[in-house]
Amino acid sequence: MPSIAIIGGTGVAELDGFERIAEHPVNTPYGAPSRPIQEGLLDGTKIYFLQRHGSPAAIPPHSINYRANLWALQSFDIDAIVAINAVGGISASMKTGRLLLPDQVIDYTWGREHTFDEGQDGHLLHIDFTEPYDSALRDDLLGAAAAAGIGLEPRGVHGVTQGPRLESAAEVQRMARDGCDVVGMTGMPEAALARELNIPYAAVCMVVNAAAGLGDMPLTLTSMREILQREAQVVASLLQSFLRGRA
Template sequence: MLAIIGGTGLTQLSSLEIVRREVVRTPYGEPSGALTFGALCNTPVVFLARHGYGHTIPPHQVNYRANIWALKEAKASAIVSVASVGGIRDDYVPGALVIPDQIIDYTWGRKSTYFDSVDKPVRHIDFTRPYDEALRQRLLAAAASAGETVFDGGVYATTQGPRLETAAEINRLERDGADLVGMTGMPEAVLARELDVPYAAINVVVNCAAGRSSSEQGIHFDDIEVVLQAAMMRVHNLLEHICKD
C-alpha cells in the first residue's frame, strides 16, 4: 500500500475514494491527524496531512516520529512525500516540480531517530542516498506517463522554520550546494530509512527563494497561493499515474 504525506497545499486528495479514517496512537505520541485509507485509481492508498487537516501544525512541531511510525504500522510499502519549497537554482521557478535526490539538514532540536532510548542500542544507518532510488524512478516514470514535466534531481535544504529565510541565508545555502529550500524534509526521510520504508519526495516550487528574482525584495504570499492551486493539480495527476503504473 502506498502512503502519501501531503504538505502545504495538499491537505486532502480529492480523487481518493475514501474507505475509512483511523485515529492512531503510537509509542511516540499522536500523528498529525487521522490516517485516511482509500483507493486512488483502484490502488490502496493511505494519506496523512503533515500539518494536520486544518494546517495548524508548524514544521518544527510536526511529530515526525509518530507520523512515519503510524504509516509503517498501517503496512505502507512506500512513502511519497509532497512538500512546497522555494527555488534557489535559477531554473527551479515557481510551478516547477522536482524529484530531489539529496538533502542537507539545517534543522535542530527535532526528534530525528527511533534509537535514542536507554533500552535500545544505537543504530547507525547509511544515508548516502537519502531518497529511495527505485521509488524516485517510479515517480519519474509516472510523470512521463502523465505528461508532466519534472526535474530529475536536486539538493533539498531543510531549514528549521516556521519563518522563511533571509537573502543572506539563501546565499549560504547555495554556496553549500542547495537547489531547493523547505522545512519538512528532515527528519522525515531518515525516520523512514530507520524503519526500512522506501521514501521519496515530490517538491513543488511555489516561490523563488529569498533575494532571488521575483522574491528579490520579499516573498509575495498571494502569488504563492495562485501557484499552489495550479501545481497541486499536476501533483494529483502524477500521483494518480504512480498508482496506475
C-alpha cells in the same frame, strides 16, 4: 496487500481524486500523529494519506511530531512513502511552478526529534544515509511523470530549514553555495525516520516561489497559495500515473 502512503504538505490538505473510505486514529509510543490516517482510493488503488500539518489545524514545521507520523504510517503494512513538499527555488532551473524529485538533502534544522534511537536497547542505530531517497521509488516516479507528460526534474538537493519563518537573503545565498537547489521546512527528519523504519521514501517538491532575495516580487502567502492550488492538481495526476504503473 502492501500499500502506498502519501504525506501531504502545505496546500495539499486533500488529494484531488482521493476517495476516502475510513479514518484511523493511531496511538504511537511517540504520541499522536498530525491527524488520523485516512484510508482511501486514488485511481482505484488503496493508499493511506496523512497531512503532516494537520487539518483543519495548522501545525508549524518545527512542531510536527514526525516520529508519530512515520510510526503511525508503518503500522498499515505500507511498502513505500511518497512525500509532497512545498519549496522555494534557489538554483536557476528551479523556477516557480517546477516539480523536483530530489536525490539529496542537507539538513539545517535543529531541536527536532530526529531519530527513533533512544539508546535503550544497547544497540546504536547507524543508518546508511548516503542516498537519502530510495532509488527504485524515484525511478518509478520519473517513469510515471514521463508516461503522463508531466515535467519532473530528475535530481537536485533539497535544503531543509527550521521555519516557520522564511529564510533571509543571506541564508539563501549560503544554501546556494552549499549546493541546494530548493529550500523547504519539512523534509527532515521525515526522510531519515523513514530510513530507520526501512520504508522506501521519495519526495516530490513543488516550487511555489523564488527563495528570499532571488525573485522580483515580495514573498506573499497569497501568491504562494495560487501556485500551490495549480501544482497540487499536477501532483495528483503524477500520483495517479504512478499508482497505475504499480498496479
